[in-house]
Amino acid sequence: MQGIHDLGGRHGFGVLEVEKDEPAFHHRWEAAVFAMMFAAGRAGATGNSDRFRHAIERIDPAAYLEDSYYGRWLGGLETLFVEAGLVTREAIDAKAERLGAPLDGRVASRPQVPPDPIVGYGAPGCRRTLPVPPRFALGDAVQTTLVASPGHTRLPAYARGRPGRITAQHGGWVFPDTHAHGAGEQPAHLYTVAFEGQDLWGPGSEPGVVVHLDLFEPYLLPRKEAP
Amino acid sequence: MSHDHDHDHETPSGPALRAEALEALLLEKGLLDPAEVDTVIANYGERVGPLNGARVVARAWTDEAYRQRLLADGTAAAAELGIVGGPGGQMERLVVVENGPAVHNVVVCTLCSCYPWALLGLPPRWYKDPAYRSRVVREPRAVLREFGLEVPAEKALKVWDSSAEVRYLVLPERPEGTQGFSEEQLMALVPREAMIGVALVSEPQGEAA
Numbered sequence: 001m002q003g004i005h006d007l008g009g010r011h012g013f014g015v016l017e018v019e020k021d022e023p024a025f026h027h028r029w030e031a032a033v034f035a036m037m038f039a040a041g042r043a044g045a046t047g048n049s050d051r052f053r054h055a056i057e058r059i060d061p062a063a064y065l066e067d068s069y070y071g072r073w074l075g076g077l078e079t080l081f082v083e084a085g086l087v088t089r090e091a092i093d094a095k096a097e098r099l100g101a102p103l104d105g106r107v108a109s110r111p112q113v114p115p116d117p118i119v120g121y122g123a124p125g126c127r128r129t130l131p132v133p134p135r136f137a138l139g140d141a142v143q144t145t146l147v148a149s150p151g152h153t154r155l156p157a158y159a160r161g162r163p164g165r166i167t168a169q170h171g172g173w174v175f176p177d178t179h180a181h182g183a184g185e186q187p188a189h190l191y192t193v194a195f196e197g198q199d200l201w202g203p204g205s206e207p208g209v210v211v212h213l214d215l216f217e218p219y220l221l222p223r224k225e226a227p
Numbered sequence: 228m229s230h231d232h233d234h235d236h237e238t239p240s241g242p243a244l245r246a247e248a249l250e251a252l253l254l255e256k257g258l259l260d261p262a263e264v265d266t267v268i269a270n271y272g273e274r275v276g277p278l279n280g281a282r283v284v285a286r287a288w289t290d291e292a293y294r295q296r297l298l299a300d301g302t303a304a305a306a307e308l309g310i311v312g313g314p315g316g317q318m319e320r321l322v323v324v325e326n327g328p329a330v331h332n333v334v335v336c337t338l339c340s341c342y343p344w345a346l347l348g349l350p351p352r353w354y355k356d357p358a359y360r361s362r363v364v365r366e367p368r369a370v371l372r373e374f375g376l377e378v379p380a381e382k383a384l385k386v387w388d389s390s391a392e393v394r395y396l397v398l399p400e401r402p403e404g405t406q407g408f409s410e411e412q413l414m415a416l417v418p419r420e421a422m423i424g425v426a427l428v429s430e431p432q433g434e435a436a
Contacts, residue, residue: 008337008388009365013358016373024272024349028264029246034271035263036246036253043258053339063241069340069355071242078249087252095248105241125319126392154390156337158364170320170393190391192322206368208383214391 002148002157004061009158009201030070036077045077045084047118049126050180054152055079063108075108083115117182121174128187130172135217136191140166143223144193144215152180155219159211163199163223167212168192175216189217271349277419279310280346280396283323284422285413288401297323301396305346312345318394321346322387325398326424330383333371333424334395335363341389343396347419354423364388374425397424404430 007013025031040046056064059075067075081087089111097103136142146161154176170190178186197209253259283305287294297304301321305311312318321343324332336342337360342350353359363370367384371377378384387395399421405413408431420426 005338007357007360010357010361013356013361016353016358016362016370017356018353018374019351022351025268026352027243028268029243029250031268031272032246032250032264033242035267036249036259038263038267039253039259056339065357067242069352070246074242074246074249078245081249081253086256086258087249091252092245092248095251096244099244099247101241101244101248107245108242127319154338156388156390158337168322170391173392176391190393192393201365206366206384207380209367209386210383211364211386211388213388214393216391 001057001150001152003057004064005057006157008156025070033070033074033077037073040077040080043081043084043086044118044120045080045086047120047182048174048179050152050174050176051116051118051182052076052080053176054180055083057152058110058112059108060106060110063106066106067108071108075110078107078109079111082109082111084118116180119179119182119184122185126174128172128174128185130187130189134169134189134191136166136169136189136220136222138166138169141223141225142166142191142193142220144219145221149177151177153177153219155215156213158200159195159213159215162195164193164195164213166191167194170214173216175218177216177218191215191217191220193220277347277417277422278414279305279308280343280419280422281414281417282308282410283310283346283396284398284417285410287323287398288405288413289410294398297398298325310345318343318345320393321396322393323396323398324385324387326400326427328382330385331371331378331424332385332387332395332397333363333367334387334389334397335360336389337361337364338390341392341394343394346394346396347422351419371425374420376426397422399428402428402430 046052056072056076063075064072082089142164144160144162172187173190174185175188178184192212193215195211197205287297301323302318305321326332340350340355364386367386368378389395416428418426421428
């Protein structure tokens, strides 16, 4: 989905704010969110990392920008716990209200009705042996697809429909686009693809910039090069 | 994004109260251990830091054969030093990219905030903020300038957007004035920013080796 999380190349976010010697957690609640991420996994609410990432992508877009990293995680975790039927939205609302949260406050989580099936990994890790050889070789010219999946995907909007070149082959990996939705691991070959700055950002691009992305075979098409 | 609204002495923010509410419910249901938050603070706030990454870098600077193995297979070379990714450690495939006279590397995750936790600990806030994630793929030289790092136009700038489970670590250039330094002395010179690629490793200050 081309959601608010898909930030590469967007304008308007201003200069960086770099905090010197920042702590791992700025507030106790951030560490609590971190702990609840482990709890969600143990309780069977997460399923897999792709599903967790997608739950974060689906939160309220304004909250995504406003609530900071652990606030985004919280929105994703709430979504997962509610979709797993372990906690209700109403129970969280009631508890938050008793703690002093405003009744009309924005809530980040966006549970889906009905939720996608919650499916874990079929084997440890994300690497998988594939029976088919990779379609592309090192140095091959490729073009990324233009299709914007409405669900989870790891092809950023800024790199859709762009010409690139294969610079590394990584073997077979669980395919996030299906795995996030409980539609199976459907492992695919993974490649590193290099994109010239001008091919992403036009002639005004900074000089000598090459952006590398790790892309799954279904995102890639062969590209004919001018002789 | 401004973070100024979120200090502890002010009214707790929306996510703070919401997190407290969810935490309380999970405790009631026995889905969260009461000691778990403190364990997280101890584990990630103190123990897992960028030191693992600095150890890898220092070894590569002092052992040419190790450097070759590290660039060929980062995961295996990190494992040689006892650094392995567990659940959430995200080290199934580590790719180490080397800075040099002709190339500078910088790492980002534009879609979320993927980062080599096992080597660098938890990422700094700027790495997860929209400004860095949106800009470093489009104008990396301008972003690095904000970190105080001017990369000459004739030097290639490679950006690595961690869009799958591969994790990236930058192997910075060893600074001048470190001949004869021990691995421990070298480790102390390597800031986490240099292993993300937004800083260089500075020459040692003060006493000589």
